[in-house]
Amino acid sequence: MPNKILNTRSSYTMLKRLFFLTVLCFFCLVSNAQPVSPATVMARKQVPIVCYHQIRDWRPKDSKTSKDYIIPIASFKAHLKMLADSGYHTILPDQLYEYLTKGTALPSKPIMLTYDDTDLDQFEVARPEMKKYGFKGVFFIMTVSLGRPHYMTGAQVKQLSDEGNVIESHTWDHHRVDRYKHDPNPKKDDWVIQIDKPTKKLEEITGKKMDYFAYPFGVWKRPVLSELRKHGFKMAFQLADKRDETDPLMTVRRILDSGYWTTKTFSNSLRHSF
Numbered sequence: 001m002p003n004k005i006l007n008t009r010s011s012y013t014m015l016k017r018l019f020f021l022t023v024l025c026f027f028c029l030v031s032n033a034q035p036v037s038p039a040t041v042m043a044r045k046q047v048p049i050v051c052y053h054q055i056r057d058w059r060p061k062d063s064k065t066s067k068d069y070i071i072p073i074a075s076f077k078a079h080l081k082m083l084a085d086s087g088y089h090t091i092l093p094d095q096l097y098e099y100l101t102k103g104t105a106l107p108s109k110p111i112m113l114t115y116d117d118t119d120l121d122q123f124e125v126a127r128p129e130m131k132k133y134g135f136k137g138v139f140f141i142m143t144v145s146l147g148r149p150h151y152m153t154g155a156q157v158k159q160l161s162d163e164g165n166v167i168e169s170h171t172w173d174h175h176r177v178d179r180y181k182h183d184p185n186p187k188k189d190d191w192v193i194q195i196d197k198p199t200k201k202l203e204e205i206t207g208k209k210m211d212y213f214a215y216p217f218g219v220w221k222r223p224v225l226s227e228l229r230k231h232g233f234k235m236a237f238q239l240a241d242k243r244d245e246t247d248p249l250m251t252v253r254r255i256l257d258s259g260y261w262t263t264k265t266f267s268n269s270l271r272h273s274f
């Protein structure tokens with residue numbers, strides 16, 4: 001009889017452990033799951049999102065391709081004035097996330113202005129121009145460049161954040177995410193080097209959590225989407241390729257404001273690209 005009681009207790013203890021492990025696994029899966037069905041996100045109207053890199057006048061050595069990424073100062077100012085005159089209102093990533101996942105209302109004619117790569121002209125030219133119209137922007141920071149010539153300092157990044165703009169992650173040194181590999185040695189693990197450490201650095205500078213990410217070169221592949229979620233990101237931004245229908249939150253589209261575009265071309269692109 002005592003053996004029977006012991007066996008019963010042992011079985012009960014084992015069942016409790018199995019139940020606990022099942023519940024733990026469930027919560028782990030939920031934590032990495034998408035907050036809403038992909039179909040719901042895909043059904044919502046896309047918000048125009050613009051991507052800027054360098055804001056400066058062209059130089060003789062600038063290649064034809066690079067001029068797509070370099071918008072002359074006068075053109076940038078004219079494009080922002082057009083946005084203000086046309087009644088656009090800038091939104092930030094939290095607002096976009098709430099809209100895509102819950103349908104939360106946005107202001108009329110919403111638009112998001114994003115800036116990649118930490119270029120100093122984004123602070124010296126874009127910042128005062130946005131302030132003129134009450135606009136806010138999203139700055140995706142490449143941490144290797146902080147404090148280098150022609151790039152922003154940590155203090156300038158913090159100032160942007162303190163003024164109501166949003167600072168987010170753009171890796172350490174702009175290596176493509178689809179080529180990252182894990183390694184038992186953290187010093188050789190691409191995900192630690194390119195994602196975890198830069199994220200921690202930006203959180204130390206701003207005092208705020210990094211929830212959003214921009215892909216270097218706009219390049220991504222499906223396997224990296226769930227991996228980015230594991231590293232704490234709620235939403236990620238590419239360039240103009242099609243969204244992944246299985247995970248549109250991690251493949252949000254943006255368009256470049258090309259250095260070649262007139263104000264009219266830019267306006268038409270906003271209306272027809274989203």
